[in-house]
Amino acid sequence: MNNSQKPLDSLNVFSFKGIQMQTFHITWITFFFCFFGWFGIAPLMKIVKDDLGLTKGQIGNIIIASVSATIFARLLIGRLCDTIGPRLTYTWLLVFGSLPVMTIGLADSYESFLLFRLAIGVIGASFVITQYHTSAMFAPKIKGTANAVAGGWGNLGGGITNMVMPLVLAGFVGLGYSNPQAWRYAMVLPGAMLLIMAFVYYKFTKDTPMGNYSEIERDTTTQAKGSFISAASDYRTWILFLAYGACFGIEITFDNVAALYFSESFSCDLKTAGLLAGVFGFMNIFARAVGGIVADKVGSAYGMRGKGWLLAGLLVLEGLGIILFAQTGSIAMAVMAMLGFAMFLKMANGATYAIVPFIDAKNVGSVAGIVGAGGNLGGVLAGFLFKSETISYAQAFIYIGFAVAVIGAITALIKFDKKQLAETNSALSVA
Numbered sequence: 001m002n003n004s005q006k007p008l009d010s011l012n013v014f015s016f017k018g019i020q021m022q023t024f025h026i027t028w029i030t031f032f033f034c035f036f037g038w039f040g041i042a043p044l045m046k047i048v049k050d051d052l053g054l055t056k057g058q059i060g061n062i063i064i065a066s067v068s069a070t071i072f073a074r075l076l077i078g079r080l081c082d083t084i085g086p087r088l089t090y091t092w093l094l095v096f097g098s099l100p101v102m103t104i105g106l107a108d109s110y111e112s113f114l115l116f117r118l119a120i121g122v123i124g125a126s127f128v129i130t131q132y133h134t135s136a137m138f139a140p141k142i143k144g145t146a147n148a149v150a151g152g153w154g155n156l157g158g159g160i161t162n163m164v165m166p167l168v169l170a171g172f173v174g175l176g177y178s179n180p181q182a183w184r185y186a187m188v189l190p191g192a193m194l195l196i197m198a199f200v201y202y203k204f205t206k207d208t209p210m211g212n213y214s215e216i217e218r219d220t221t222t223q224a225k226g227s228f229i230s231a232a233s234d235y236r237t238w239i240l241f242l243a244y245g246a247c248f249g250i251e252i253t254f255d256n257v258a259a260l261y262f263s264e265s266f267s268c269d270l271k272t273a274g275l276l277a278g279v280f281g282f283m284n285i286f287a288r289a290v291g292g293i294v295a296d297k298v299g300s301a302y303g304m305r306g307k308g309w310l311l312a313g314l315l316v317l318e319g320l321g322i323i324l325f326a327q328t329g330s331i332a333m334a335v336m337a338m339l340g341f342a343m344f345l346k347m348a349n350g351a352t353y354a355i356v357p358f359i360d361a362k363n364v365g366s367v368a369g370i371v372g373a374g375g376n377l378g379g380v381l382a383g384f385l386f387k388s389e390t391i392s393y394a395q396a397f398i399y400i401g402f403a404v405a406v407i408g409a410i411t412a413l414i415k416f417d418k419k420q421l422a423e424t425n426s427a428l429s430v431a
Contacts, residue, residue, distance in 0.1 A: 005210045009139040011146050020137040023205045024150060027133050030090065030197045031154025034126040035281075036161045036190035037101040038066070039252075041117070043162045043259045043274040044169055044183045048113070051180040058110050060387020063256045065117045067249075067379035070124030074376065075228075077125040078132070078369020082227045085207035085214075086133040090126065094198035097123040102191030105184025121376075123194070124252070128372045130154055132365050135357045136208050144299065144307075144354025148292020151353060152284040152346065158255045159281015161190075166274040231366035236359055239414050240352055240367075241374030246315050246407040247348035249378015250322070250400060254280060256379075257386055261393050266331040276335060283342050291350025304358060308414035311351040315408030318344035322401035326394045355414075 008020045015021045041048065049059060080089040100119035107113035131147050138146040168189060172182035207213045231237055258277030262268045268276065291314065298306040321341025328334040352371065359367045385396035 007137055007139045007209055009142060011138065011142055011149065013149065018209075019206045020209055023137055024134060024146065026201060026205050027090075027130050028150040028153040030094070030201055031126050031130040031150070032157035032160075033190070033193045033197050034094075034097070034123050035155065035157030035255075036165075037097060037194050038120060038123045039158055039255050040101070040161050040165050040187055040190040041104065041120075041183070042066075042256050043165045043270070043277065044186065045260055046263055046270055046273075047169070047179045047183050051183070052107075052110055052113060054110055054113075057387050057389055058114075059260075060383055062114055062117050063253070063386060064380050064383035065114050066121050066256060067124065067252055067376045067383065069118050069121035070376040071373045071380065073122045073125035074128050074369045074372040076369070077128045078231075078365040078367070078372070079228055081129055081132040081365035081368075082363060085212060086129045086136070087201065087205050087207050087212060090129045090133070090205075091198050091202040093123070093126060093129070094194045094201065097126075098191045098194035098198070101194060102188050104187050124376060125372070127151065127154070127375075128365070128368050131353050131356070131368050131372070133205070133207075135364055135368075140357070141300070142296065143357045144292040144296040144350070145289070146292075147353045147357070148295075148350030149289040151349060152286070152288025152292075155251070155284040155288060155346070155349070156281060158251070159278045159284060161278075162255070162259055162274045162281060163278035165190075166271050170271075227363040227366040228370075231360050231363045231370055234359055234367075236414050237367055237370050238374075239411055240355060240359070240371045241377075242407050243311055243315060243348070243411045244352050244371050244375040245378025245381070246404040247318065247345050247352065247378075248372075248375035249380075250318075250382060250404065251345055251349065252375070252379045253382040253386070253400075256383075257393065262331070262334075265393065266334070268331070276331075276338075279335070280338055280342050283339070284346055287343050287346035288350040291347030292354050293350075294347070295351040295354035299354065304355065305415070307351065307355050309412060311348060311355065312408050312412035312414075314344050314348040314351055315411055316405050317341075317408075318348055319401045319403070319405030319408060321345075322404060323398055324401075326397035326401065 004018055016025060077089060100116050104116040107116050130150055134146050134150045135143050165186060168186045169182045172185050210216050258280055259273040262276045263273040295307050295310055298310050318341050321344055325337035325341055328337050356368055356371055357364050382400055385391055385399055
């Protein structure tokens with residue numbers, strides 16, 4: 001095997017040479033546009049609410065629907081990555097996911113809008129493929145950093161869509177369409193981008209540095225039947241499942257409600273609320289990567305146990321930050337508190353997937369799928385709080401903050417036996 005067919009042992013984000021870096025960049029860019037499809041409607045919900053006459057409880061159900069389908073999709077997608085490969089899995093996900101995005105404008109009632117939002121949620125499974133594919137392209141000592149950068153830059157789409165979609169809507173209004181018409185036409189754009197990225201992904205990526213699964217010899221004897229069972233039988237997979245629910249689950253919840261929260265709590269107009277919500281997502285350009293980089297450094301010095309303690313500490317700090325955010329009385333203080341807990345949250349995202357590839361090296365896709373599904377379950381459970389007619393949004397954030405801190409304490413229980421610590425440290429030191 002020549003060097004061009006090996007996983008890279010360093011990450012040069014300015015390089016586009018080789019199938020490894022080409023795949024890396026296409027993967028995070030595709031994930032970025034998936035967020036436009038997944039959450040493109042979120043910053044427009046104020047207009048959708050008025051157009052369809054939605055109640056607070058119905059909006060809560062819509063938030064839950066937007067992330068609930070992803071739970072099951074991520075479990076399936078992880079298995080598909082292990083079997084047919086990330087290239088085909090991503091291509092088909094993009095093609096099928098584009099359809100409800102482009103046609104959600106046909107919804108004319110709460111019930112039909114809810115069903116479209118449920119179907120769109122499947123796009124969220126793109127994250128599992130992104131992490132799986134990045135893991136395949138990089139050596140063990142740099143996986144955490146590469147995963148965090150790819151995930152973070154992709155998650156950036158969740159913030160940019162909050163900034164851009166109100167402008168897209170304003171563009172249609174400027175062409176003479178009314179608000180109820182404009183939000184429907186606006187969603188055609190992110191759907192079309194998903195179709196374009198499906199072609200790009202199929203044409204210009206490979207499953208592994210050595211080639212596509214159909215072109216290389218692979219040992220599939222254990223993967224065919226036992227990959228999910230093997231991954232699910234390790235308790236550490238489920239602790240990471242909880243941890244990711246406490247960080248990424250809260251991130252997608254905040255992506256869903258932030259614009260509406262700022263609009264209704266501080267009387268912001270739609271563009272200002274979208275901008276403030278977008279700042280939260282924009283931090284992914286560096287914060288998640290920082291989490292992965294720090295985790296890799298800690299792993300080199302203290303092994304996997306050190307990574308576990310780092311993740312636990314980040315979650316506790318995130319929880320405390322959310323509680324502070326919920327009790328701010330001015331928009332300036334709210335933004336400052338948001339930036340604080342966002343930093344810990346996004347670092348925790350990166351730290352989580354710096355651990356995932358080492359739980360079960362033979363079944364990374366299944367582990368990534370289960371942990372990724374945990375992120376969406378966290379979003380679903382948080383959504384029930386925002387649905388309640390008796391709990392204010394601020395109170396919901398306080399409850400979430402306490403829950404996140406408790407999960408942080410649970411995460412500190414992750415243990416690795418001495419043999420596995422030695423194997424992992426050896427893998428991390430491979431040049």
